[in-house]
Amino acid sequence: xxxxxxxxxxxxxxxxxxxxxxxxxxxxxxxxxxxxxxxxxxxxxxxxxxxxxxxxxxxxxxxxxxxxxxxxxxxxxxxxxxxxxxxxxxxxxxxxxxxxxxxxxxxxxxxxxxxxxxxxxxxxxxxxxxxxxxxxxxxxxxxxxxxxxxxxxxxxxxxxxxxxxxxxxxxxxxxxxxxxxxxxxxxxxxxxxxxxxxxxxxxxxxxxxxxxxxxxxxxxxxxxxxxxxxxxxxxxxxxxxxxxxxxxxxxxxxxxxxxxxxxxxxxxxxxxxxxxxxxxxxxxxxxxxxxxxxxxxxxxxxxxxxxxxxxxxxxxxxxxxxxxxxxxxxxxxxxxxxxxxxxxxxxxxxxxxxxxxxxxxxxxxxxxxxxxxxxxxxxxxxxxxxxxxxxxxxxxxxxxxxxxxxxxxxxxxxxxxxxxxxxxxxxxxxxxxxxxxxxxxxxxxxxxxxxxxxxxxxxxxxxxxxx
Numbered sequence: 001x002x003x004x005x006x007x008x009x010x011x012x013x014x015x016x017x018x019x020x021x022x023x024x025x026x027x028x029x030x031x032x033x034x035x036x037x038x039x040x041x042x043x044x045x046x047x048x049x050x051x052x053x054x055x056x057x058x059x060x061x062x063x064x065x066x067x068x069x070x071x072x073x074x075x076x077x078x079x080x081x082x083x084x085x086x087x088x089x090x091x092x093x094x095x096x097x098x099x100x101x102x103x104x105x106x107x108x109x110x111x112x113x114x115x116x117x118x119x120x121x122x123x124x125x126x127x128x129x130x131x132x133x134x135x136x137x138x139x140x141x142x143x144x145x146x147x148x149x150x151x152x153x154x155x156x157x158x159x160x161x162x163x164x165x166x167x168x169x170x171x172x173x174x175x176x177x178x179x180x181x182x183x184x185x186x187x188x189x190x191x192x193x194x195x196x197x198x199x200x201x202x203x204x205x206x207x208x209x210x211x212x213x214x215x216x217x218x219x220x221x222x223x224x225x226x227x228x229x230x231x232x233x234x235x236x237x238x239x240x241x242x243x244x245x246x247x248x249x250x251x252x253x254x255x256x257x258x259x260x261x262x263x264x265x266x267x268x269x270x271x272x273x274x275x276x277x278x279x280x281x282x283x284x285x286x287x288x289x290x291x292x293x294x295x296x297x298x299x300x301x302x303x304x305x306x307x308x309x310x311x312x313x314x315x316x317x318x319x320x321x322x323x324x325x326x327x328x329x330x331x332x333x334x335x336x337x338x339x340x341x342x343x344x345x346x347x348x349x350x351x352x353x354x355x356x357x358x359x360x361x362x363x364x365x366x367x368x369x370x371x372x373x374x375x376x377x378x379x380x381x382x383x384x385x386x387x388x389x390x391x392x393x394x395x396x397x398x399x400x401x402x403x404x405x406x407x408x409x410x411x412x413x414x415x416x417x418x419x420x421x422x423x424x425x426x427x428x429x430x431x432x433x434x435x436x437x438x439x440x441x442x443x444x445x446x447x448x449x450x451x452x453x454x455x456x457x458x459x460x461x462x463x464x465x466x467x
Contacts (some may be wrong), residue, residue, distance in 0.1 A: 021079035028079030048166035051127035067453030075120030080319035112245030128163030132334035158188030183412025191436035217317035290459030309414035322348035
């Protein structure tokens with residue numbers, strides 16, 4: 001067995017890395033040591049990993065190598081270095097969710113998705129940053145500081161999984177764990193020039209013993225999902241995180257592959273009438289040409305209502321228990337969280353029981369229309385955002401700016417309300433500014449997202465490690 005790394009682990013995909021570790025061509029110990037050495041060199045400049053797991057990671061690697069030497073069966077993620085967002089329970093670490101209020105909230109057990117990953121051989125090398133309460137598309141807070149975009153420090157790395165996006169983009173782990181209730185996996189992938197998958201709600205089990213059950217918006221729309229530098233690594237990450245878990249009341253044991261589908265794409269450059277940036281429109285047109293060249297049919301049909309889904313998402317997520325959310329943000333004294341919640345305070349105050357009930361009636365109608373549409377068009381090609389990645393902390397510039405940012409994020413915000421999986425695919429980096437496109441499929445058809453995503457990845461080119 002090789003004990004020293006003769007090659008850079010980042011030169012291999014997660015799947016190939018695991019294969020070589022399982023066959024003894026590489027040792028997990030050497031892989032994790034090399035990865036931790038890179039973290040020590042690179043992370044101080046971007047602050048993506050904010051909780052150190054190095055000592056535990058080395059012990060896990062040594063244990064894995066011993067099991068392999070003994071002939072034990074090990075999982076498909078054997079020895080793959082991964083990062084976990086600080087919003088999720090990991091035994092022995094604080095589930096801070098980016099706040100000082102929870103800086104001492106130490107988990108005693110792993111969240112079920114992490115238990116799945118460990119059981120399949122993954123090794124956690126660090127825990128990644130998030131904005132306070134995971135509310136923003138920007139990643140800074142008082143307890144862990146600010147995460148910088150590896151491509152361009154003047155740009156946001158995205159949020160709320162900005163630490164995961166920055167770490168994965170910089171080669172600090174092959175697969176990053178993120179969470180997504182309004183784009184928090186897809187947007188960091190977009191902003192950091194990598195790939196990110198939001199799975200169907202219920203696919204990846206989530207439960208934090210430290211925090212207990214979430215309000216209704218979080219229960220119905222928040223998911224965990226992988227970020228990676230290749231679509232196949234996303235596929236492996238999805239496989240590693242997924243699986244039924246009884247403590248997640250929404251967990252469903254669905255197969256990862258569905259039946260064959262018609263290779264038909266609906267191209268939507270301005271969903272809901274958003275003012276899509278010309279570069280992004282060009283990316284979408286390039287993506288359409290890539291699909292056509294690969295033998296797919298691309299049409300430009302009218303999609304079902306999407307703008308209303310954003311308004312319902314805001315009501316379901318931010319308006320529910322709004323006063324308690326705002327009180328916590330003020331206690332934390334986090335300017336980003338306060339600005340967002342104050343921006344929607346008047347709207348939240350207008351929601352009564354009748355309006356909240358009607359919200360679910362309209363949600364059902366929108367979901368039904370989208371499911372019917374996706375029967376004919378298994379893939380919808382649309383922007384991740386109407387704008388290129390935002391300037392760092394741009395949302396602190398006032399309520400008018402917040403309104404503009406939320407308008408531009410319509411393609412991300414609507415998807416969780418509609419209960420659909422979606423993938424963000426990097427289209428390239430120009431002048432240190434990443435861009436990308438989004439693919440949306442029917443519930444439980446992450447396999448379609450991944451298949452279509454690989455077609456685009458082959459055309460756009462594989463994202464490259466920064467730094």
